[in-house]
Amino acid sequence: xxxRVSLTTPDAVAQDMAGRPVVVLRxxxxxxxNGTLAVAxxxxxxxxxxxxxxxxxxxxxxSTVLRMIAGLGExxxxxxxxxxxxxxxxxQPVRDVGFVxxxxxxxxxxxxxxxxxxPLRLQKVPSRAAADRAAAALQSVGLExxxxxxxxxxxxxxxxxxxxxxxxxxEPRILLLDEPFAALDEITRHRLNDDLLALWARAGFTVLFVxxxxxxxxxxxxxxxxxxARPGRIVADVAxxxxxxxxxxxxxSVEYADACKVVSARLAAAIVA
Amino acid sequence: MTDxxxxxxxxxxxxAGDGTDEAARPVAIVEKRWLGLTVETWQRILAPLAIxxxxxxxxxxxxxxxxxxxxxxxxxxxxFRTLIADWGTLSGSLWITLQITGMALLAAxxxxxxxxxxxxxxxWLELSLFPYAIILQVTPIVAIAPLIIIWVDDTLLSLxxxxxxxxxxxxxxxxxxxxxSADHNLVNLFQLYGASRWQTLIYLRLPAALPYFLGGLRIxxxxxxxxxxxxxxxxxxxxxxxxxxxxILEAGYQLKIPRMFAALVMVSMSGIAIFLVLSxxxxxxxxxxHESAMRREN
Numbered sequence: 046x047x048x049r050v051s052l053t054t055p056d057a058v059a060q061d062m063a064g065r066p067v068v069v070l071r072x073x074x075x076x077x078x079n080g081t082l083a084v085a086x087x088x089x090x091x092x093x094x095x096x097x098x099x100x101x102x103x104x105x106x107x108s109t110v111l112r113m114i115a116g117l118g119e120x121x122x123x124x125x126x127x128x129x130x131x132x133x134x135x136x137q138p139v140r141d142v143g144f145v146x147x148x149x150x151x152x153x154x155x156x157x158x159x160x161x162x163x164p165l166r167l168q169k170v171p172s173r174a175a176a177d178r179a180a181a182a183l184q185s186v187g188l189e190x191x192x193x194x195x196x197x198x199x200x201x202x203x204x205x206x207x208x209x210x211x212x213x214x215x216e217p218r219i220l221l222l223d224e225p226f227a228a229l230d231e232i233t234r235h236r237l238n239d240d241l242l243a244l245w246a247r248a249g250f251t252v253l254f255v256x257x258x259x260x261x262x263x264x265x266x267x268x269x270x271x272x273x274a275r276p277g278r279i280v281a282d283v284a285x286x287x288x289x290x291x292x293x294x295x296x297x298s299v300e301y302a303d304a305c306k307v308v309s310a311r312l313a314a315a316i317v318a
Numbered sequence: 319m320t321d322x323x324x325x326x327x328x329x330x331x332x333x334a335g336d337g338t339d340e341a342a343r344p345v346a347i348v349e350k351r352w353l354g355l356t357v358e359t360w361q362r363i364l365a366p367l368a369i370x371x372x373x374x375x376x377x378x379x380x381x382x383x384x385x386x387x388x389x390x391x392x393x394x395x396x397x398f399r400t401l402i403a404d405w406g407t408l409s410g411s412l413w414i415t416l417q418i419t420g421m422a423l424l425a426a427x428x429x430x431x432x433x434x435x436x437x438x439x440x441x442w443l444e445l446s447l448f449p450y451a452i453i454l455q456v457t458p459i460v461a462i463a464p465l466i467i468i469w470v471d472d473t474l475l476s477l478x479x480x481x482x483x484x485x486x487x488x489x490x491x492x493x494x495x496x497x498x499s500a501d502h503n504l505v506n507l508f509q510l511y512g513a514s515r516w517q518t519l520i521y522l523r524l525p526a527a528l529p530y531f532l533g534g535l536r537i538x539x540x541x542x543x544x545x546x547x548x549x550x551x552x553x554x555x556x557x558x559x560x561x562x563x564x565x566i567l568e569a570g571y572q573l574k575i576p577r578m579f580a581a582l583v584m585v586s587m588s589g590i591a592i593f594l595v596l597s598x599x600x601x602x603x604x605x606x607x608h609e610s611a612m613r614r615e616n
Contacts, residue, residue: 117506144510150503154525154607163521167511195607215511 072123084277098262106277143212149204202233273315392576415561422481430489455487463552484545496530
């Protein structure tokens with residue numbers, strides 16, 4: 046088995062991109078066909094290699110923004126640019142994203158390995174090479190012993206790991222996560238938070254993480270973009286300066302408590318306003 | 319109850335109550351097996367069998383006690399003897415009926431499967447053709463069969479068409495439902511990776527539709543047999559190739575009632591066999607992943 050290096054060592058391209066915007070949103074809005082204005086006037090730059098969170102109450106349009114970035118639904122106003130992206134035959138930028146849904150969203154009839162191979166198979170990667178890369182991705186999330194397990198044989202946390210491995214197997218420039226750990230118990234959630242941070246530190250991809258938990262966003266992020274509802278819009282952009290690696294000790298530090306206080310205040314102000 | 323729970327019996331010495339006695343052990347769940355089958359499986363087999371034996375015994379008893387002539391109601395023993403004695407003629411007819419049923423079911427799978435894929439790929443096709451599939455389904459086959467038998471010269475083929483009309487709709491409607499009920503997020507995932515329509519169909523929609531298709535197949539198996547028998551009743555004669563329905567009609571005309579019952583038993587047994595085979599196929603295909611084929615502890 047030939048393990049791909051980029052999941053274990055920083056990707057040269059990603060390092061080159063560090064600090065420069067990977068995706069740029071300008072005046073992005075989304076109005077659904079029933080007239081509801083879900084999102085309005087969103088300006089946002091996600092810089093290469095950063096770990097950013099979109100934080101806000103339910104219905105503030107944070108998932109809608111994430112899905113538009115992923116290409117699932119076009120914005121009804123404004124535009125999304127991909128500086129430095131390659132272009133396909135029709136001149137459209139290649140998004141190169143990995144997406145993790147709130148549910149594991151695995152195919153129940155396929156094994157963990159086959160599930161992780163899916164993005165590669167869809168891109169016509171030969172099955173031998175796809176299997177090797179999928180096995181390496183599963184190894185990187187600690188599931189090397191469960192390649193042939195069906196989703197029903199896995200716990201909720203393990204299924205989510207498979208989902209993350211599937212999102213990373215194509216080595217995307219940006220990993221988009223839509224409240225991925227919201228349905229898990231707290232202990233599992235903390236472990237997956239640490240594992241996600243470890244993967245991010247090793248591989249150097251960019252992360253945009255949607256959550257409604259102040260604590261989770263502060264623990265994980267370098268930067269928290271706070272959103273408010275009706276219509277969904279950005280109300281604050283908070284930098285979390287605490288150094289990495291972060292561990293359980295960080296959760297009890299004064300720094301962490303202060304950051305949570307600041308972010309909570311911004312969020313509360315947004316909800317009242 | 320499938321599980322027997324190991325508990326200390328009340329007859330034992332009084333428990334010490336210090337956490338070391340029998341009562342302190344975790345309750346163990348042991349599934350007992352006899353001859354390789356679990357208690358539940360035996361219950362499943364034995365309970366209906368017992369009812370069957372009781373009813374048959376009662377039937378035989380009443381027929382003998384009341385002295386009912388065999389051309390009104392034969393007893394089960396006589397029916398069984400007739401089945402053995404007439405096996406030569408009846409087995410040939412059984413084979414023909416099974417052939418028609420099998421071919422009709424195969425045609426139903428192919429046409430129903432292909433149509434459901436077509437209908438789910440093109441909204442217009444579904445809108446314009448699905449109502450006619452419903453009309454075909456709701457019109458009683460007894461009413462259409464005479465027309466088909468007049469139009470189609472070959473009797474075997476006309477019987478096949480009748481059986482097919484009855485059998486194909488459950489496969490069509492179930493498979494359409496299955497293809498359309500693929501997980502919405504998975505559909506989005508395929509979209510995200512730029513999957514073609516074909517890839518989405520092969521890797522996502524068809525596997526998702528498999529349990530629905532198999533559910534439809536089990537219904538269609540029984541319906542194909544019913545369709546084949548009904549059509550032959552209407553045809554009245556199978557020509558050179560006569561199925562079980564023709565044997566039932568023929569025995570009725572000749573007042574060979576035991577033989578009529580024997581043929582009837584064969585039709586029922588065929589129906590049960592078809593159902594069991596299709597259930598087994600369904601179980602084998604789904605056991606690794608689908609909820610319906612799983613055994614849960616709770």
